[in-house]
Every structure is written in C-alpha cells, then in structure tokens.
Amino acid sequence: MKSSNTLSLSDNKVKVLLVENNKRKANEFMNALDRSNYHIVHVSNTGVSLLKEVDMFLPDIIIIDIESPDRDMLDSLNKISSTAPKPIVMFAEQEDTQLIDILVKSGVTAYVVGGVNLNRVKSILDTAIARFTQYQGLKDELETTKQKLTNQRVVEQAKLWLIQTKKLSEKDAYHSMRKMAMDNGQKIEDVAKNILALASL
Template identity: 35%
Template sequence: MSRNLRIVLIHPPHESEARAQALHAGLAEAGYELVASLAADFHLPEHIARLQPDMIIVDAESDARDVLEHIVIATRDERRPIVMFTEDDKADSMEAAMAAGVSAYVVAGLQPERIKPVLDVALVRFKREKKLLDELEGTRLKLAERKLIDRAKGIFMARQGLTEDQAFQKLRTMAMNKNLKLAELAQRILDAEDLLG
C-alpha cells in the first residue's frame, strides 16, 4: 500500500492524550503523513475541503454519533476512506458508522503496530467498494438510456407505423447524422413529444 497518503485525524473535542499519542506514533511508525489533527465540529467540512486528504481517521473513545454526523457532511461530495478507532463495541454504533461511510471500524485496536495493516485493509476495501458503486452507477445510467431509447422507438412505431427494428435503425441514422449519442437524440425526441402533446 502507498505510504504517502495524506491523512487527517479527527478526534472528539476532549480527546485522551494517551490515545492521541498512540495514534500519532502508529502513523509515524508506518510512514504516513498526518496533514492535520482536527476536532469534530461544524468547521470540519470546510477543513476537509481545504486539506483534500486521501484518508480520514476518526479517534472516538466512546459514542461517536456526533463525530459521524460531521463526517457525513464533510465527505458527502467526495467520498474518502474512513477508519474509526473506538472503544464502543455496540452493534448499533457499528451499523451507524458503516452507514456513515466508515471503511474500517476498529474496537480496542489502537496499538501502534496495528495501525498500518488496518489502514491498508481499509484502503483496499474502500477502493473495492468504490469500484462496485461506480459499476452500479454505470449500469443505472445504461438502463436509463435504454428506457429513453425504447420510449423514442415507441413514438416512431406509433406515429410512423414502423417495426421495432425499423424504429431503432431510424433513431441510429438520425443520431449519426446529427452527431449525437443515441440516448441524447432519444431525449430530444421525448422532449419534443412532450411539447407537442
């Protein structure tokens, strides 16, 4: 895994000094660059946007719901891998963290030698999840385009008495002649149909 990750550490306002030192030591030992250590407050989204970290580490000894709310807001426009170190082993806390986009939820695991492997696994998991989400979004887009094209074909079939193949060929020819993607032409046809009623 790449060790030149730019990491932002987020902690509750009243963080234990021993926990902070253990986390800083683990990051330094693993060769990671800690670009900032920030309190979880309403300025967090601005700081994250300005710093553009590659990964976010959250250190929350106990209930981290307030911290999670700030993180959701701070990462809603650009997702990042998030690792949470906590002492909270309640199932509902874990579920809330995963729903907020946390890639790794580590209970009682703040030993410096464990930090690098945890971050490496979280990064791999985040990349895999991002790839799956991108593929899902691509599939959704293709399905939406397919529906547009099918509806535009239906208009040609109804208005001009064409078969489905003839309607598709007509759409394809028109798209090539106008230098448009098939879905773009289909959308224009549907928009015109809506206007004309």
C-alpha cells in the first residue's frame, strides 16, 4: 500500500527495488547510490513472492540481474496493471538502442513505472551499468584465468609425455612442441591436446 505520510522526505526519493541474488553485488550497487536521493530495497525473492514485494513497495524502478529467471514475469506485469512497471525499452527512444545494448551486455536490466522522471532514472542506470560491468569483468577475468591454468596443465602433461616416451630433455620437449605449433599455425595448447589425444590411443 502507498504511504499516506505526505510530510516524510522519503516521498521525494526515487524508490528503487533491486532484485539480485548475489549479496556482494547487491551491496556494491546500493553503496554506490546516494541514499539521500534514493530509497533502496533489496530483495532476493523469486516467483510469486517477488510479485507481492513489487505490490507492497510500489517501486519507481526495478533493477534486475539479466540472468534472473523472474524477468519473464516482470515483463508480463505491464499487461496486467496500468501502474505496473514497464520494461526500460518502452521508455527508450529508437535511438537509444545503444543504452539497451549496454545494459544487456553489462548483465542488468530495468523496469520503470510511468510517472518517474527519466533523468533521475538515467543516473541509476549509469550506476547499475558501472557496477554490473565491473562484476561482469571480474567474471570474465576468472574465466580467462581458469582457462589459462587448464592450458598450462595440458602443456605440462604433453611435455612430460614427450620427456618420458621420446626421451627428450624438458627444454627439447618444449621446443619441439613450439615448433609444431609454429609449423601448423596452431596454439601450443592445441598441439599439446593433440599429443595427449595420440598418447591415449
């Protein structure tokens, strides 16, 4: 239910509902927003209970992780009720395709309620993009590091196989792999994988 307290300053604050299961990610986003301008509520509920949350809090804007399964439900809200939040794209003009793309790529999206001033929403979106992109970056970095480690392990194993079966020194084993890679225009990891595949025959 909407607050009837007209004296409260919080009535001028933009009400932000953040739907995010990752607590750290949620905290970083919330800390980045100036609390004197925003009233932020963070929920990690899903399904029908999330809808109840939306009904109770009546947010001006909902910020949601793009990977949340609840997006389809929120997408459908604008058809059920006229005051319900609409996808951010319905406020964006055609030339704002870029904004939508940036949001999607940074792993976040938003739903906005009709009456709210778009400029105030923009600054929330900017914050969301900045925070979530940073997170996306960390995730990608972790992925790359994991990949690198796996590649190193494969190269080590192939090298060991060459040392043991071909009686090569460690240096020669590595050099012969590097030569094969250069001759065939392959990455050394791929050469290593081929060697191990042959070795397992």
